[in-house]
Amino acid sequence: MSFLIERADPSQIDALCAIERKAVQLFRGHPAWASYSAISIPPELLQQAIGRGLVWVALNEAAVPVGFVWLDTDAGDSVAGIAEIDVLPDHGQRGIGAALLEHACAWAGAAGYRRVDLGTLADVRWNAPFYAKHGFAVVDKDGPAFAYARERDRENGFPDHLRVFMSRPLSAPGRGEWTVWPAPAKLNLFLRITGRRPDGYHELQTVFRLLDWGDEVRLRLRDDGEVRRLGGIPGVPPPTDLAVRAAQLLQRHARAATGVNIERAGVPPGVDIEVTKRIPMGGGLGGGSSDAATVLVALNQLWRLDLTEDVLAELGRQLGADVPVFVRGRSAWAEGIGEQLTPLSLPSRHYVVLDPHEPVPTVALFQAPELTRNAPRATISSFVSGETTENAFAPVVRARHPRVAAALDWLGGFGQARLSGSGGCVFLEAKSFDRATAIAARCPVAFTAQVAMGVDVSPLRDALARHRGAERATRTTGGR
Ligand SMILES: C[C@](O)(CO)[C@H](O)COP(=O)(O)OP(=O)(O)OC[C@H]1O[C@@H](n2ccc(N)nc2=O)[C@H](O)[C@@H]1O
Ligand SMILES: Nc1ncnc2c1ncn2[C@@H]1O[C@H](COP(=O)(O)OP(=O)(O)OP(=O)(O)O)[C@@H](O)[C@H]1O
Known part of the structure; x- marks a missing residue:
């Protein structure tokens, strides 16, 4: 089966919310089930993110959405977060999630972000081990960088003892890259x-x-x-x-x-x-x-x-x-x-x-x-x-x-x-x-x-600071 990844469109909001509801079913029987199933995506927040170009969708041959990834850029100056990534359960294990993840990380790198963060379950095969395969490492979640994410976890009632936070470093775009x-x-x-x-x-x-x-x-x-x-x-x-x-x-x-x-x-x-x-x-x-x-x-x-x-x-x-x-x-x-x-x-x-x-x-x-x-x-x-x-x-x-x-x-x-x-x-x-x-x-x-x-301050100024920081870091670590 082939699939295509492109920017999500507001007309796909219902489809994406439905994918999330189906994907959450996979957690049935897990201790996180009660809290996970109680929280669904607020469509108006998804619409906002789509309007900002922060959501990508995987389409099957019939151009029907089968998965999506949603990046959050409110976490910090040079850090992007994975707010949500879901693939229809009957489309699992075909590389769709991996492709969506890579797509989001590639965009974040091109936009000057230095790191992508996420919170996930440690003991679920398609959670922490999946992200580990794609360059994410478990970090100390007691650090100040994760205070905001953990506060959100608390609000959502997610089980802190089962959740890990993971980060993937990004390098500045190379010379011939977008x-x-x-x-x-x-x-x-x-x-x-x-x-x-x-x-x-x-x-x-x-x-x-x-x-x-x-x-x-x-x-x-x-x-x-x-x-x-x-x-x-x-x-x-x-x-x-x-x-x-x-x-x-x-x-x-x-x-x-x-x-x-x-x-x-x-x-x-x-x-x-x-x-x-x-x-x-x-x-x-x-x-x-x-x-x-x-x-x-x-x-x-x-x-x-x-x-x-x-x-x-x-x-x-x-x-x-x-x-x-x-x-x-x-x-x-x-x-x-x-x-x-x-x-x-x-x-x-x-x-x-x-x-x-x-x-x-x-x-x-x-x-x-x-x-x-x-x-x-x-x-x-x-x-x-x-x-x-x-x-x-x-x-x-x-x-x-x-x-x-x-x-x-x-x-x-x-x-x-x-x-x-x-x-x-x-x-x-x-x-x-x-x-x-x-x-x-x-x-x-x-x-x-x-x-x-x-x-008060343009997102362009934030982007400039990000790109300058990413370039400096890449230069000092001898990357590129
Ligand atoms: C209406 C506003 O958008 C308000 O912010 C701007 O005043 C227009 O700015 P803009 O589109 O960047 O305008 P420009 O491309 O410089 O000018 C287009 C045309 O608008 C007229 N123009 C523009 C700005 C101005 N202060 N006086 C003018 O008379 C001029 O005939 C000019 O040939
Ligand atoms: N990159 C561009 N994006 C949009 N319009 C462009 C661009 N380059 C040239 N134009 C021309 O400029 C015209 C006005 O474009 P623009 O979208 O900036 O209008 P506007 O929002 O009314 O601008 P303003 O608020 O400055 O009056 C367009 O109709 C188009 O012909």
């Missing part, structure tokens, strides 16, 4: 246009709220100095793709700048680029800009250019007004054309982000005669007090795009719905994950809802 980087989405929590510059660009004030959700950029160094886009986005030819343009701009800059030697021995100055698009295009969530920023920041590291954040932000500005905030990687108050940034620490909030499937062209909106361009200046305190929440584009978009208006109206039934950027995506702020998922679950079929968390 590396994985996040490109988060942003929301504009308000947006005011205060004037127009002689070059036609608008002076604005906005708050950029970075999200813990977005696209995934994969980069692999090339020896021949070329920048190649693999896959590509339908309707976006490679020379206009912002990810490609960012790599080319950085390459040109590094070749021209004094003191920067892109051709330095051992660092191939070309790159293959792949992007997994999750952020809706033309959605006002800054997808293309974030892809570009991720390419700038990641290639600065991979090409060992050592350019400063200021230089990278300025290169980003040349690509688009929204790029600098993603390069700097902090939620921020913004002025100018969006490039003058003051980092903000905002209260923890979840967002229901609704895609009405109606791309809105930014340029046309900035040109709209009815757009208010002379708003009085807002202050950070008026934003913080909740007084300033309007988006200057909202009335224009409402009048021109009925689907976006319908999305605002529907979401507005649960609280204050706002437009992000120039739209068409709209969002609602919620104080808890449960409230956000409860609203998202009721999303009409005409729209798509995503629940995301606001973050």
Whole structure:
């Protein structure tokens, strides 16, 4: 029997939950049975993980899911965890579990994680001995690194005396291997246009709220100095793709700048680029800009250019007004054309982000005669007090795009719905994950809802720290 492993899709949630329920039956008669069978996967958490690309599914020849693995990246800075791995009992012992495990570990390595951890039963053949065969070793579970996992075990009522914790070390990706980087989405929590510059660009004030959700950029160094886009986005030819343009701009800059030697021995100055698009295009969530920023920041590291954040932000500005905030990687108050940034620490909030499937062209909106361009200046305190929440584009978009208006109206039934950027995506702020998922679950079929968390620091900065740490560790241990 052959099988295929790919990223899980939200349409597979029920199937994956059913696989877990069948797989747990294998523990019948074991002392852990009572606690294991009492706990099933919360579908909304699985959906979150799928939306973040952290779940992979094994499909049989009929494209039916027969197993899955779920990675948890909340455990620690450079540690990923196996949250769940299950294979249908009648598909056991065919290498499906092993392939899923390797797939998840390969992704974690490419994303700069240094270790994969898991908790499992010591005395069950397809548990600890299986993981031991695949490079995991039992660790001291009393160590502080496992306090969080054991607390979760306690909450779940799992039998501590039968559980072991295991770790598998990962090494940094080698020269010709893929590396994985996040490109988060942003929301504009308000947006005011205060004037127009002689070059036609608008002076604005906005708050950029970075999200813990977005696209995934994969980069692999090339020896021949070329920048190649693999896959590509339908309707976006490679020379206009912002990810490609960012790599080319950085390459040109590094070749021209004094003191920067892109051709330095051992660092191939070309790159293959792949992007997994999750952020809706033309959605006002800054997808293309974030892809570009991720390419700038990641290639600065991979090409060992050592350019400063200021230089990278300025290169980003040349690509688009929204790029600098993603390069700097902090939620921020913004002025100018969006490039003058003051980092903000905002209260923890979840967002229901609704895609009405109606791309809105930014340029046309900035040109709209009815757009208010002379708003009085807002202050950070008026934003913080909740007084300033309007988006200057909202009335224009409402009048021109009925689907976006319908999305605002529907979401507005649960609280204050706002437009992000120039739209068409709209969002609602919620104080808890449960409230956000409860609203998202009721999303009409005409729209798509995503629940995301606001973050002060971009996942890209976390990824950069991870990759730097992994490279340093590999260098000092003499790997590669
Ligand atoms: C609406 C926002 O997303 C809010 O964050 C941004 O202001 C738009 O940023 P962006 O898509 O990165 O914009 P760019 O790619 O730089 O510009 C696209 C076009 O939008 C208009 N534009 C953009 C930004 C700005 N402050 N004033 C403008 O008038 C310009 O006509 C420009 O040609
Ligand atoms: N890598 C990319 N991802 C998405 N769009 C891209 C990319 N490269 C070029 N584009 C082009 O840029 C356009 C706008 O893309 P994007 O998804 O960033 O819009 P947006 O979210 O409305 O941006 P903003 O919030 O900055 O206005 C797309 O319609 C597409 O033609």
